Amino acid sequence: MAKITLSDLKHSYNPQPKGPADYALKEIDLEWSDGGAYALLGPSGCGKSTLLNIISGLLTPSNGRILFDDKDVTHLPPNARNIAQVFQFPVIYDTMTVYDNLAFPLRNRGVDEATVRTRVMAIAEMLEVTDMLHRKAAGLSPDNKQKISMGRGLVRDDVNVVMFDEPLTVIDPHLKWKLRSKLKELHQKVRATMIYVTHDQTEALTFADQVVVMQDGEIVQIGTPVELFERPAHTFVGHFIGSPGMNVLPCEVRNGGAFFENTLITLEGEITQGSGATQIGVRPEFVSLGDHGLPAVVSKVSDIGRHAVVEAKVGNATVKAIVEGEAPVQGAATHLAFDPEKTRLYRDGWIATRAAT
Ligand SMILES: Nc1ncnc2c1ncn2[C@@H]1O[C@H](COP(=O)(O)OP(=O)(O)OP(=O)(O)O)[C@@H](O)[C@H]1O
Secondary structure, eight states: OOOEEEEEEEEOSSSSOOSGGGOSEEEEEEEEOTTOEEEEEOOTTSSHHHHHHHHHTSSOOSEEEEEETTEEOTTOOGGGSOEEEEOSSOOOOTTSBHHHHHHHHHHTTTOOHHHHHHHHHHHHHHHTOGGGTTSBGGGSOHHHHHHHHHHHHHSOSSOSEEEEESTTTTSOHHHHHHHHHHHHHHHHHHOOOEEEEESOHHHHHHHOSEEEEEETTEEEEEEOHHHHHHSOSBHHHHHHSSSSOOEEEEOEEETTEEEETTEEEOOSSOBOSOOSOEEEEEOGGGEEEESSSEEEEEEEEEEOSSSEEEEEEETTEEEEEEEOSSOOOTTOEEEEEEOGGGOEEEETTEEOBOOOO
């Protein structure tokens, strides 16, 4: 396995790019450690496939370098990069048995049959498919086929990286959580460098130790799932991660303080210098309803089982709060309080408060 470094990567599909808008990847600098579990998370069109294709060698970047450990592989073809890939749709041979499918990547590289057997049996056990080894792949359910596809990606122990591209797309929703946790477990057992590409926050946050969030060809934040949840570096991350996403409320900065609807809001720390449009960001989990704080009127209550999402109007703005226990009724007058340690200022989307020490 290898450490992966992406250095000053840029890519434009336009042969004569005129400005940043012509770049599918704007400037990517990133280091993935050997043996880590990473996710690349972002909405459709943010550049995930472009980045994946650059790492696998299907695409040469317009600018920058890719290193596996300290070796520059930027111009190496895919077959010289020693990468395993698991795609959205299972890639298996229907006419072969499950055993032969799992053995294929090893036999293809001339591995001796005794080693093939040891590796196939170990992977089959991890994936809990030992009882299917002698069945033809054609008769398997889509989720079992995808499990075998994952097994083919994981069976070799000499690859630099295993890349998963939206691997749960074809899996039934009720089986997704099972495969998701299986993959996490597999990573803990095999300790390969793994990159998991998805637009689904749950998949990214359950699988990865570190998540790279992308928007519009740029990395907006790299962090652990807790960091992304607790302290989004950009309002996009606040919106994209969480359910519902972070409240982003327009505010005015005067004399070093942030005012929302003419009320001074206590923030996590000092506001940094700068100019631009300012907003307060606070997650619904850190907004509480009670007798003190901003006067508000409940406009909507959605009971979603374990808790309710309450929407309340403060002037023209709507603030969401997660309420455990009994929720107020629509139309009720209330007050909102923001947890100061979890309330931040954003300027032009980027965090603009210093973290409390
Ligand atoms: N072959 C191509 N030629 C021109 N533009 C492309 C090509 N492939 C992708 N793009 C553009 O590059 C940008 C990034 O696309 P990319 O497919 O990398 O995003 P993505 O995050 O993987 O999206 P999805 O999840 O929908 O595949 C988009 O604006 C897309 O339209």
